[in-house]
Amino acid sequence: MYAPVEVDESDPMAFLDIPVGRSVFLVGDSGRIEEVSSSVPPRQAQDRFTARERGTSPPGAGLGSDEYMAEFVRWLEQDGDRDEPVFSSFTVVGPEPEDAVAAEAAQLIEPIVQELARLGPPEWEWLRAEFAFTVSAEIAHLRFSSYQRSVVAPVPEPVAALVRGQRLAAAEMPAGPWWRLLLTVTSFGETTVNYDYGDGPFPHDQLLAPEHYLDDLQAYPRPDVPAWLARYIDGPGSRDLRF
Template identity: 35%
Template sequence: MTDDDASFSEAFHDAFPGRDADSGQVLIPEPAADPAVLALADRQARSLAECLIAEAPSDWRRVTAVFALTLRSEASRVLHSTDRASTNAAPGPDALRLARELRRTTARLPRGPWWRLTLDLRVDGGVEVDFDYGDEPLPDEHLFAPEDYQADLEAFDWSAEKLPTWLSAFVSHGGRQMRSPRKAAVPADTRGARSAQGVSPKEMPGLTETWARWAVLSAAFVAAGSERGPRMQPSHARFEGSTRGGSTLWMLAGDLAVLSGGVWDAPSLADAYRGDAPHPELFAGAPIWVADPLLDERGKVGLMSFCYWWESGRWLRGESPKAEELATAIPGVWTSGTVAGIVSKLAQRVTRDTETAALRLVTAAEGGFAERGMLAEIFGNDEDTDLDGAYHQLVMAGVAHRTDLPQLPRHQAIAIVSRYMIAHDLDNPDYRVADLVADRVDCGWMVYAPVTDGEMRIGRGLFFVADDEVLETTDTQSSYPHQYAEKFARRYRERWGL
C-alpha cells in the first residue's frame, strides 16, 4: 500500500459520522430499526470501495462506479481517472459480488432495495456514495424490463405501491392507459359513464394558435443549437421538457387533433398508484379516433397524465387536469407574448428590437406567413446558427411563406387545359386540343391554340394555368393578355402569401 493509499483509507473512514463500523453511524441515509443491518452494510460498502481502488491503475486519482442491479439484470461501469486520461472499464467479479451483497443487506432497511448505487472516490480523500431508490426516473441504460422489478418486489416482499410513481406505473400499469382502435370503438356503458368536459379558451389557446406557436418555439430551439425542446414533423408536434414531462400533438384532417402527454410526478398518478384514489378516466367521453396511434408514448408505461382532443372548434377532455397543471409537459404556447419572450431569450443578444422581432415572427406564423428572414433578425445569420434547420421546422408545420414552389412543366399546363376543353365540349375544328401551345408568363403559363399566319379571329379562348395548377379562362375580347397576366400573377402570390 502506498502513502496515498494509506491516506485515502483514513479519509474514507473519516468521511462517515463514526469511524467504528459497529457504532451504527454509517453512510446509509435512512434511519434503521436494526443496528446490526446498518453495521453490516457499512462494512460491505467499505469493502466495495477498497475493492474498486484495488482494481484501479496504480496512478489513479479518481474512481467513479455505477451499479444498476436487480436480481435478474445488471448494468455497471467504472471510470478510472489519472493525471493523463480517463478510461471506462467493467467492474471485476469481486466488486460485482460485493455490490450484490450490499444490495441484499440494504433491502432489509426501511426504504427497501435500491436500484442504482454510485460511488465517487478521490485519492485526496473525497468520498461520495449515493443510493438511488428511483426518486426520479432512471436513465434508459439503467432501466430494465418490468418483470425484472416485479421479481425483486416478490423476492424482497416489497409492495409496488411503495415505489416512486413512475416505477410503480412501469411495473404495474397493466396497459390501463392504452386505447387501441378496437377498444375505442366499443361503446361506453351508458350507466355511470362520464362525459367529456369542455376546456375554456382562457385555459388553453385554440388549435391554430397552439400549432403555430409550437412551431415557432421548435424553430427557435433549433436556431439556438439546442438538442432539447419542442420539434415539428408533418401533422405531428412533440415536446420533452427538462423535468421529464412531455407531450405530443397530432393534427388530423377535418380540423381534429389530439394532445396528450404526462407530468411524471402528477398528483393524480401518485394517488392512483399508491392506491389512495382510482385511476383517472382520461378517455371519458372521447371519440373513437382518440386511439393509441395518436397518443403519447407515456401511455404504454402508464405515465400519461392528460389527454385533450380538439373537435368542433374547441378542446375537450375526460378526467384530465386543467391546463394550468400541464405547464411542465407542454411548451409555452399560452400566449403570443409568452412565446415571443422564450424566443427572444434564446437569442445570443437580447434587445428591445429582438423582442419586437420575436413577436413579429409569432404573429406571422399564426397567420401562416413566417419567413426565414424573420428568424435571421432574431438569431443572426452566421455559421453557428442553423437557420435552415429552424426554417424547416416552420415549413413542416405549414406556417411559412412558400417562396420555393416549383415551376409547373409546360406539358402539364397543356394537359390541364386539354382535360378542361374536352370536359366542356370545347374541342372543335376551329379550336383543337391538338393545336394547344403554352407560353411562359409570371407564375404560370398562358395556353391557347394559335391562329395561322395572316389569320385574325376575335374572341379566341385563352387559358392561364398557375404553377399551383389553378386554371383561369378568359378571351382576347375581354382583356389584353398581358394585363390579365399581371392580375393572374397577383392572385397567385396572394394565395401563397408571397
C-alpha cells in the same frame, strides 16, 4: 497559498516557531488546486505540480486514448501483491448511519471500494461506480478519472458479488434494497455513497427491463412504488402499484 505565520526575523531561533507539515495549496492556470505539505521542499512540490498541469508526469499522460488504454491493460497484467489494501484509511463522506442495520450496510461498502480501487490505472484521481441491481439482472459501470484522462473499466464478478451482499444487507433497512448504488471515491479513500430508490427516473443506460423490477418487488415487497416506475412496469394505465 498558505496560512501566513508571523516570525521575528531578528531572532535567530525564530525558525523553531515555524510549523512543520502545514497545508500549502498550489493553484494552476487550469484552476486545479492541489494540497501538499510544507514538509515537501517547495521546488520539488512545484515541479511535480507543474508536470501534472502540463500532462508530462502521470503514466499515460500525453498519450492518445488507444495508447492510454494499452498502458492501462499492461498495468492490469503486471504481477504484484494484490492482497494489500489500497487505502490505509477509509472515510465515508456524509451523515452517520442511523441504526445498527444501516451501519452494517455501510461497513460493507469498504471492501467494495478497496476492490474497485485495485482496478484503476496508475495515478487515477477519483473513480465513479454505478450499480443498477435487482434480484434477476444487474448493470455495473465503472470509470476512473484524472486531470489528464478518463477510462472505463469492467467490473469483475467478485466485485459484483460484494455489491450483491451489500444490497442484501441494505434490504433490511426501512427503505428496502436500493435499486442503484452510486459511489464516488478519491485516491485518498474519501467515499461518497448514495442509495437511489427511484425518486426520479433512472438513466437510460442503467434502466433494466420491466420484468426485472417486477421480480425485485416480488422478492422485496414495498408499500409504495414511484409512479414513473409503476408506469414503466405495468404500462401507462398503472397509477398505484402495491405489493
